[in-house]
Amino acid sequence: MAQATSPPEVVKEDARTRRGYSSDAAGLGSLRAGAFVAPALLLIAAFLVFPALWVLYLGLTNYRLTGAAAAEPEFVGLANLLDAVFNPTFWNSTWLTVQFVLGSAVIGQVVLGFTIAWLLRDRAGPLKRLVEGLVILAWILPSAVVSFLWVALLDRDGGTLNALLGIPGFPWLLDHPMLSIIVFNTWRGTAFSMMLYGAALGNVPPSHLESARLAGASGWQQLRDVVFPHIRGHILTNLLLISLWTFNDFSPFLLTAGGPDGRSEVLAVHVYKVALQSGELGYGAAVSTIILLINLVVAVFYLRLLRSKK
Amino acid sequence: MAVRKRSLGVVAVLAAAGLGLAACGQSSGGGEGEAIELTITQNAIKGGKNAAGATFIEDWVIPKFEAAQKAKGKDVTVKFVPSGVDDEQYKTKLSLDLKSGKGADVMDIDGIWAGEFAEAGYIKPLSELIGPEADSWDGWSQIPEAVQGMAEFNGKKYALPVGTDGRVLYFNKTLFQKAGLPADWQPKSWQEILDAGTKLKSAGVPVPIQINAGTAMGEATSMQGVLPLLAGAGGEVQQDGKWTGASQPLKDALGLYQKIYGGGLGDPKLQQEAKGRDKSFQQFADGKVGILMEGDYFWRGVVNPKDGVAKMADRDQVVGYAMIPAMEPGKGVRGQDFVSMSGGALRTVNPNSEHPKEAFELLTFTLSPEALKEETKDGNVRVTPRTDVNKEILAGEPLLTFISEKVLPVTAYRPPVAVYPQVSVALQEATAAVVGGTAPDQAAADYQKKLEGIVGGAGNIAS
Numbered sequence: 001m002a003q004a005t006s007p008p009e010v011v012k013e014d015a016r017t018r019r020g021y022s023s024d025a026a027g028l029g030s031l032r033a034g035a036f037v038a039p040a041l042l043l044i045a046a047f048l049v050f051p052a053l054w055v056l057y058l059g060l061t062n063y064r065l066t067g068a069a070a071a072e073p074e075f076v077g078l079a080n081l082l083d084a085v086f087n088p089t090f091w092n093s094t095w096l097t098v099q100f101v102l103g104s105a106v107i108g109q110v111v112l113g114f115t116i117a118w119l120l121r122d123r124a125g126p127l128k129r130l131v132e133g134l135v136i137l138a139w140i141l142p143s144a145v146v147s148f149l150w151v152a153l154l155d156r157d158g159g160t161l162n163a164l165l166g167i168p169g170f171p172w173l174l175d176h177p178m179l180s181i182i183v184f185n186t187w188r189g190t191a192f193s194m195m196l197y198g199a200a201l202g203n204v205p206p207s208h209l210e211s212a213r214l215a216g217a218s219g220w221q222q223l224r225d226v227v228f229p230h231i232r233g234h235i236l237t238n239l240l241l242i243s244l245w246t247f248n249d250f251s252p253f254l255l256t257a258g259g260p261d262g263r264s265e266v267l268a269v270h271v272y273k274v275a276l277q278s279g280e281l282g283y284g285a286a287v288s289t290i291i292l293l294i295n296l297v298v299a300v301f302y303l304r305l306l307r308s309k310k
Numbered sequence: 311m312a313v314r315k316r317s318l319g320v321v322a323v324l325a326a327a328g329l330g331l332a333a334c335g336q337s338s339g340g341g342e343g344e345a346i347e348l349t350i351t352q353n354a355i356k357g358g359k360n361a362a363g364a365t366f367i368e369d370w371v372i373p374k375f376e377a378a379q380k381a382k383g384k385d386v387t388v389k390f391v392p393s394g395v396d397d398e399q400y401k402t403k404l405s406l407d408l409k410s411g412k413g414a415d416v417m418d419i420d421g422i423w424a425g426e427f428a429e430a431g432y433i434k435p436l437s438e439l440i441g442p443e444a445d446s447w448d449g450w451s452q453i454p455e456a457v458q459g460m461a462e463f464n465g466k467k468y469a470l471p472v473g474t475d476g477r478v479l480y481f482n483k484t485l486f487q488k489a490g491l492p493a494d495w496q497p498k499s500w501q502e503i504l505d506a507g508t509k510l511k512s513a514g515v516p517v518p519i520q521i522n523a524g525t526a527m528g529e530a531t532s533m534q535g536v537l538p539l540l541a542g543a544g545g546e547v548q549q550d551g552k553w554t555g556a557s558q559p560l561k562d563a564l565g566l567y568q569k570i571y572g573g574g575l576g577d578p579k580l581q582q583e584a585k586g587r588d589k590s591f592q593q594f595a596d597g598k599v600g601i602l603m604e605g606d607y608f609w610r611g612v613v614n615p616k617d618g619v620a621k622m623a624d625r626d627q628v629v630g631y632a633m634i635p636a637m638e639p640g641k642g643v644r645g646q647d648f649v650s651m652s653g654g655a656l657r658t659v660n661p662n663s664e665h666p667k668e669a670f671e672l673l674t675f676t677l678s679p680e681a682l683k684e685e686t687k688d689g690n691v692r693v694t695p696r697t698d699v700n701k702e703i704l705a706g707e708p709l710l711t712f713i714s715e716k717v718l719p720v721t722a723y724r725p726p727v728a729v730y731p732q733v734s735v736a737l738q739e740a741t742a743a744v745v746g747g748t749a750p751d752q753a754a755a756d757y758q759k760k761l762e763g764i765v766g767g768a769g770n771i772a773s
Contacts, residue, residue: 066427066430066728067728
């Protein structure tokens with residue numbers, strides 16, 4: 001994963017071009033090269049571009065799950081988008097989503113993942129395997145199973161956590177819904193960051209660390225001046241991926257169902273509620289369009305950081 | 311049987327080998343008919359939601375129906391598709407199934423969904439789907455007009471009604487005695503309800519009157535609150551295709567809320583609590599509520615001494631019930647003295663079914679007198695759609711007899727159209743505003759404004 005998402009090295013091809021060969025690396029010519037990528041492009045068009053365009057179109061209609069508008073939707077222009085922009089519920093969800101991404105992905109998963117990777121970097125043996133195994137287990141279990149376990153953990157009346165803390169009846173999911181899903185998602189997603197940083201740390205030349213130590217650098221100075229510059233690309237790639245994943249994550253619904261009173265209704269849950277529970281597919285598609293735009297902005301932001309030289 | 315099994319096996323092998331033609335020839339040529347598979351779904355599951363209903367379908371309907379079909383020489387197998395979720399989620403699942411051309415052959419829907427499903431083309435008129443058998447079903451003659459109306463949309467029958475219910479005023483006879491009120495209380499106007507409330511209050515009853523309000527109680531506020539009051543003031547939420555805006559009946563209904571909750575005759579906080587309705591049940595069972603407006607579910611499922619959620623061991627002696635009066639005699643909807651609201655489930659055939667005729671047979675089988683009697687035995691009595699069955703099973707049930715004989719003839723139904731749920735929420739918000747201190751006229755005007763946004767402009771609202 002780390003290799004695949006790292007920035008590709010720029011290949012210099014000037015010499016070949018000048019000698020009149022095809023400009024592409026494989027020497028196929030644009031026609032044959034096109035034929036090779038056509039199947040992939042067709043799949044992307046069918047399963048990515050077309051649905052995205054379809055959502056854009058649905059967002060401009062009053063399409064509904066039931067009723068007359070389900071049989072014959074009408075074109076309503078930008079009305080849905082304007083509704084969303086002026087709807088406080090939408091902004092509430094957006095703000096909750098920002099909290100969710102910052103809290104569970106940017107702070108929770110990255111910090112925890114890096115810490116585990118850093119602490120385990122020079123170790124071998126059963127302890128490392130055990131810790132990694134447990135962290136990865138949290139990541140690979142199906143969401144339905146995991147959220148059921150967490151509901152059992154946090155339940156008000158018979159929950160394990162309340163039994164351990166000796167405070168029966170404390171409603172974690174009702175009184176602290178955002179904290180609950182942020183901790184949940186940190187626990188759930190840390191494995192990816194841990195593995196990515198683990199691989200990245202392996203690429204830091206030991207000799208550089210050695211020289212830093214000889215020069216009397218403290219642990220933090222080693223991290224700041226030797227390690228971070230080396231794994232900068234990995235950090236940004238990791239942030240990009242987990243920010244987008246977390247932004248679109250639906251599993252909080254399995255813990256709190258967006259409640260109580262919408263206090264944990266992140267955007268993915270908001271779309272589900274308006275589009276499928278209230279049946280307003282058109283409005284839901286418009287909100288999805290806005291989410292798509294936010295995702296694009298986030299992606300462009302990270303990619304620009306990634307491309308800019310130190 | 312063994313022979314048929316073997317031949318089926320042969321067919322399967324041939325089909326698996328890709329010899330589709332051979333399989334086709336066999337099944338269409340066979341005189342004894344092919345194997346038919348039907349599915350039936352409800353929001354019910356053994357050991358969970360509506361467990362009694364699921365058990366009835368799986369353990370009684372399916373074996374009996376399969377046996378009856380076999381006796382006719384048909385090889386029919388039926389599968390029950392259980393579900394145990396919130397009604398809204400069940401509705402989403404059904405809508406998505408139907409939208410994608412799938413779903414169970416026979417399915418239960420809430421009566422209030424019929425309009426939006428029909429408008430979307432998810433369900434079809436039975437006469438188009440099944441043919442003349444649908445209209446000539448012998449059960450129709452046993453089902454009252456009003457109950458049939460629940461299954462109709464634009465004058466066509468889309469389903470068979472599964473049952474119905476009605477709303478009444480429950481009161482605590484012990485508290486009434488303390489306040490010097492009669493045990494056979496039957497108010498004839500809203501003023502008499504308020505007078506009784508005042509007497510209960512001075513007799514020290516903490517919550518003299520509980521009429522649901524606010525959004526936390528959801529549809530219970532509409533069905534057991536604002537809609538019966540609206541009907542009592544001579545209004546309907548929708549009349550002749552036009553929605554009722556800030557009309558006089560709505561202002562009157564909201565005015566009664568103001569008199570109750572502004573005048574100390576009810577508990578306004580209870581209307582805002584997340585579990586307010588459950589709490590009102592518990593308070594009634596504890597003898598703290600004098601008068602409560604509720605459906606027959608309250609009698610069957612809440613204060614039921616056997617398995618209610620707020621059991622009252624002395625229910626039959628203590629709990630009285632009366633019809634909901636109009637604002638004044640003759641002022642109710644259709645000029646009635648008394649009013650009520652009703653709802654109920656429907657059972658219909660999926661237009662995507664490959665065997666609609668057999669599915670309809672299964673459907674009518676579940677609503678045959680024998681099936682309904684089996685379903686409602688052992689304490690599961692409810693008002694079934696059939697008068698012949700009701701006469702028999704309701705005999706020992708005074709409240710349900712009262713509902714079916716006195717209340718159902720004067721009851722009203724919600725408009726079965728797609729936007730109703732949104733209108734209902736707006737009505738609940740209007741009651742919440744009044745309970746919170748807003749003047750009824752202002753709350754009615756705010757409601758009209760919201761209504762215009764929901765139903766598509768002032769042109770759809772009666773002036």
